[in-house]
Amino acid sequence: MAEFSKVLTKTDIHKRLSLPTKFFKPPPSFKGSHVQDLQAIDESGFVWSFQCSTRKKGHPKPVLSKGWLAFARHKELKNGDRVKFLKEKHQIFPATPLYRIETEREIKIFGVIFGYSPIVAPFHDVADDTVAFRSSLLSFPEGRLIC
Numbered sequence: 001m002a003e004f005s006k007v008l009t010k011t012d013i014h015k016r017l018s019l020p021t022k023f024f025k026p027p028p029s030f031k032g033s034h035v036q037d038l039q040a041i042d043e044s045g046f047v048w049s050f051q052c053s054t055r056k057k058g059h060p061k062p063v064l065s066k067g068w069l070a071f072a073r074h075k076e077l078k079n080g081d082r083v084k085f086l087k088e089k090h091q092i093f094p095a096t097p098l099y100r101i102e103t104e105r106e107i108k109i110f111g112v113i114f115g116y117s118p119i120v121a122p123f124h125d126v127a128d129d130t131v132a133f134r135s136s137l138l139s140f141p142e143g144r145l146i147c
Contacts, residue, residue, distance in 0.1 A: 005084040013072050013079065017064040019052070023085065038064070040085065040099035042071075043120050048101065075103050075121050082106075082116055 004023045006012070038052040051066035077083075086100040104116035 003084065003086045005082055008077055008079060008081045008083060010079055012083075013077050014069070015065075017068050017072075017083065019062045019064065019085070021059075021061055023062075023087065034060075038099060040101040042101050043103070043118055071101075075119050077103060077119070078105070080106050081119065 004020055006017075008017075012018070034056050035051060035053040038050045039047050040050065041047050048071050049067050050064040050071070051068075052062050052064055054060040054062050075081075082104040084102040084104065086102070088098045088100065103119040105119050107114045107117050
């Protein structure tokens with residue numbers, strides 16, 4: 001399982017989230033385009049649809065834009081929060097990766113960071129541009145997910 005986490009900045013929260021290129025090994029198939037949809041399941045079991053794109057020229061660093069801002073608003077993300085992406089093998093469609101997304105907030109006492117706590121926002125209707133739906137995945141005690 002591949003994983004990356006990032007402490008969020010103002011740009012990450014209000015514009016786009018840049019992802020490390022090495023997280024996408026092998027790189028996603030953009031099929032002649034520089035844009036692809038990417039779905040990720042959050043801590044509540046909701047599936048979020050993000051638009052993943054790369055630059056047309058130069059270093060092809062992937063970024064999440066469309067869908068990401070709605071997710072950031074829904075989770076009420078702030079500077080210093082942390083996002084974690086996990087890439088797992090899909091049990092039914094092994095060629096298609098399964099992405100999980102987790103968010104965490106700093107735990108500070110007297111200005112000192114002691115760790116991070118999960119951000120689990122209850123699902124409610126938010127802006128129309130939010131693309132989230134309840135996953136049809138079942139969770140089993142050993143943490144495996146199946147459709």
